[in-house]
Amino acid sequence: MKKPLIEVKELNLKFVSFEGIAHILDNVSFKIYGREIFGLVGETGCGKSVTALSIIRLLPKNSIIEGSIIFDEKNLLDFPEREMAKIRGRQISMILQDPTSSLNPMFKVGEQLCDAIKSNQPNRKDVKDYALELLKVLGFRESKRVFNSFPNELSGGMQQRIAIAIALSGEPKLLIADEPTTALDVLTQAQIVALLKDIRDKYGTSILLITHNLGLVAEVCDRVGVMYSGQIVETGPTEEIFYNTRHPYTLGLLQALPYNKPKDKPLPVILGNLPNPFNPPKGCRFKERCSRATKECENLKPKPYLISQEHSVACFNPLGDIIC
Amino acid sequence: MLEVKNLSKYYFKRIGFLGKKETIKAVDNVSFEIEKGESVGLVGETGCGKSTLARCILRIEKPTAGEIIFDRKNVFKMKGKEILEYCRSVQIVFQNPYTSLDPRLTIKESLLEPLTIHFKEEKRNLMNRIYELLKIVGLEDSVLNRYPHELSGGQNQRVAIARAISLNPKLLVLDEPTSSLDVSVQAMILNLLKEIQEKLNLSYLFISHDLSVIKYITNKVIVMYSGKFVEKGYTERVLDKPYHPYTKMLLEALPIPEPKNRRSRPINSLHINGLGECVFYSRCPYKSEVCEKRTPNLVEVEEEHFVACHSI
Ligand SMILES: Nc1ncnc2c1ncn2[C@@H]1O[C@H](COP(=O)(O)OP(=O)(O)OP(=O)(O)O)[C@@H](O)[C@H]1O
Ligand SMILES: Nc1ncnc2c1ncn2[C@@H]1O[C@H](COP(=O)(O)OP(=O)(O)OP(=O)(O)O)[C@@H](O)[C@H]1O
Ligand SMILES: [Mg+2]
Ligand SMILES: [Mg+2]
Numbered sequence: 001m002k003k004p005l006i007e008v009k010e011l012n013l014k015f016v017s018f019e020g021i022a023h024i025l026d027n028v029s030f031k032i033y034g035r036e037i038f039g040l041v042g043e044t045g046c047g048k049s050v051t052a053l054s055i056i057r058l059l060p061k062n063s064i065i066e067g068s069i070i071f072d073e074k075n076l077l078d079f080p081e082r083e084m085a086k087i088r089g090r091q092i093s094m095i096l097q098d099p100t101s102s103l104n105p106m107f108k109v110g111e112q113l114c115d116a117i118k119s120n121q122p123n124r125k126d127v128k129d130y131a132l133e134l135l136k137v138l139g140f141r142e143s144k145r146v147f148n149s150f151p152n153e154l155s156g157g158m159q160q161r162i163a164i165a166i167a168l169s170g171e172p173k174l175l176i177a178d179e180p181t182t183a184l185d186v187l188t189q190a191q192i193v194a195l196l197k198d199i200r201d202k203y204g205t206s207i208l209l210i211t212h213n214l215g216l217v218a219e220v221c222d223r224v225g226v227m228y229s230g231q232i233v234e235t236g237p238t239e240e241i242f243y244n245t246r247h248p249y250t251l252g253l254l255q256a257l258p259y260n261k262p263k264d265k266p267l268p269v270i271l272g273n274l275p276n277p278f279n280p281p282k283g284c285r286f287k288e289r290c291s292r293a294t295k296e297c298e299n300l301k302p303k304p305y306l307i308s309q310e311h312s313v314a315c316f317n318p319l320g321d322i323i324c
Numbered sequence: 325m326l327e328v329k330n331l332s333k334y335y336f337k338r339i340g341f342l343g344k345k346e347t348i349k350a351v352d353n354v355s356f357e358i359e360k361g362e363s364v365g366l367v368g369e370t371g372c373g374k375s376t377l378a379r380c381i382l383r384i385e386k387p388t389a390g391e392i393i394f395d396r397k398n399v400f401k402m403k404g405k406e407i408l409e410y411c412r413s414v415q416i417v418f419q420n421p422y423t424s425l426d427p428r429l430t431i432k433e434s435l436l437e438p439l440t441i442h443f444k445e446e447k448r449n450l451m452n453r454i455y456e457l458l459k460i461v462g463l464e465d466s467v468l469n470r471y472p473h474e475l476s477g478g479q480n481q482r483v484a485i486a487r488a489i490s491l492n493p494k495l496l497v498l499d500e501p502t503s504s505l506d507v508s509v510q511a512m513i514l515n516l517l518k519e520i521q522e523k524l525n526l527s528y529l530f531i532s533h534d535l536s537v538i539k540y541i542t543n544k545v546i547v548m549y550s551g552k553f554v555e556k557g558y559t560e561r562v563l564d565k566p567y568h569p570y571t572k573m574l575l576e577a578l579p580i581p582e583p584k585n586r587r588s589r590p591i592n593s594l595h596i597n598g599l600g601e602c603v604f605y606s607r608c609p610y611k612s613e614v615c616e617k618r619t620p621n622l623v624e625v626e627e628e629h630f631v632a633c634h635s636i
Pocket of ligand 1: 043045051060
């Protein structure tokens with residue numbers, strides 16, 4: 001059996017506020033193996049970012065988290081903040097959707113990159129050379145000029161690449177990329193995607209790619225987790241998810257894509273909204289938007305089960321044939 | 325209906341404190357038409373001038389050169405009442421649903437504002453119009469007393485569309501209306517846009533860099549690069565049989581939701597090399613000597629299919 005690099009097990013997350021208790025994540029479990037690009041998809045507000053923040057332990061103070069996140073045989077949730085700070089940036093690092101928020105406009109990008117290297121690899125002597133090398137890896141030809149630029153002198157795509165360089169400065173084993181290309185145009189997006197693949201191939205870094213762009217997922221991910229209302233409803237190898245879709249929600253997401261759809265027909269949509277996290281429904285959380293819902297879905301919560309070695313689904317009435 | 329003739333918009337920027345002026349040709353000598361009921365796509369990467377062109381059409385900015393003709397009248401020579409009528413006829417929907425509505429106004433106030441400016445009618449009649457609009461865009465009346473931050477991205481975008489169609493416009497400019505929305509909401513907004521286009525016989529100028537959206541929603545497409553049009557024609561033909569190397573590059577970069585057909589991607593597509601008269605020279609893999617010396621003009625390579633490239 002392959003051993004996963006990270007295993008998220010039955011993660012439950014609640015936010016407490018004066019409005020009440022919001023049930024944000026419900027029994028979220030998935031694994032990411034070494035050298036793997038794992039995609040996490042689902043609509044706005046389903047809990048992708050908070051899952052990432054749970055892993056890197058940057059959740060707001062009002063959160064209650066249960067479950068375990070096993071990394072290197074240890075449970076990250078047991079770590080005191082002091083220990084976690086050593087993991088962050090060095091073992092696990094994260095890039096955000098908006099590159100401008102991860103760069104300081106007052107300092108040259110080269111300095112910021114060097115600072116990151118110094119703090120993540122304190123024993124390193126050749127900090128500047130290493131910074132220039134990282135910039136080369138990220139596709140900057142004129143790495144010296146870029147090194148001496150301020151963030152606002154660079155395009156969005158260049159800034160995002162700098163942010164990735166900073167995230168890679170500690171040579172992490174896991175890179176979390178939360179919508180890294182949403183703010184960029186197609187060509188730059190394609191470039192960042194190629195880059196992520198390249199990083200995985202060169203350094204063996206595992207990547208958790210959060211996105212709602214299914215095209216991107218199809219293009220780079222080895223395995224995918226589909227999230228709905230704080231639950232993983234389907235997970236499996238990318239081709240399984242796309243060509244042997246089992247959960248009605250996954251199918252809904254795939255069908256909504258305009259890619260190669262006949263122009264004279266409306267796109268199939270998933271009607272309705274995500275349930276209210278303060279008062280999640282009993283039974284299946286997707287039932288109100290699901291055309292296959294039955295009585296069973298009303299009161300019982302579907303548990304994820306394996307339909308093949310790697311492919312699991314949480315649904316009482318999944319699509320396709322069930323071979324047990 | 326709308327005719328843009330040799331339109332240019334230049335910005336002048338001083339480099340450094342005493343430096344010389346630099347000219348940014350945001351839009352450079354472009355021409356096209358939009359007919360009634362037609363939907364024209366405008367694609368190209370960040371900074372190529374799409375929004376600038378849209379702003380000129382909306383009269384938010386004055387072009388450096390060229391003219392825009394709407395219903396046989398020159399838009400920049402209009403006076404008084406004509407201007408008001410033009411502003412009513414041409415409306416815009418922006419990319420970011422949260423910033424396109426005034427956050428301090430309730431949805432009702434946002435929707436009432438343009439109506440009260442343009443129609444001197446009783447409030448009761450205007451409210452009826454608002455209920456009608458909500459029905460068209462598929463929103464419940466209960467959103468009226470809420471503020472934009474209390475609605476989802478998709479709901480806000482519906483409000484923005486309702487506001488844009490409230491004055492019975494003839495042309496709607498949609499500046500990346502779905503790029504900040506997720507797939508299922510995007511699908512609903514695209515369906516809505518198609519539906520109201522048919523119902524109201526609207527024309528669209530649809531700006532996007534997602535070619536699969538463009539293919540679904542438009543019947544003509546213009547590919548823009550660095551202020552110039554490099555290819556235009558019927559969407560199907562341009563995207564199925566592109567001629568310009570830049571159009572090909574855009575198509576190659578489009579992520580395809582088919583994991584079995586993964587392609588290796590050229591990271592080099594952004595590398596810049598050399599400077600020539602053709603705007604695409606520095607990035608073109610097929611450049612030759614002519615491209616350095618002469619700007620290619622748009623020529624008709626097939627019926628209604630125009631390309632600006634020397635290598636064809
Ligand atoms: N700091 C917070 N306090 C309270 N609730 C929060 C907080 N952060 C997120 N949430 C809630 O948690 C849920 C999941 O949010 P999350 O940001 O993870 O969604 P997402 O899947 O990343 O969506 P998107 O695609 O829009 O980024 C949402 O209902 C959101 O409102
Ligand atoms: N007010 C301005 N002053 C100076 N330069 C400007 C101004 N507005 C736009 N520009 C420049 O004009 C060019 C075209 O900008 P525009 O916003 O039209 O691009 P776009 O195609 O809409 O890009 P995006 O896809 O990012 O929205 C850019 O180089 C931009 O920097
Ligand atoms: Mg998020
Ligand atoms: Mg723009």
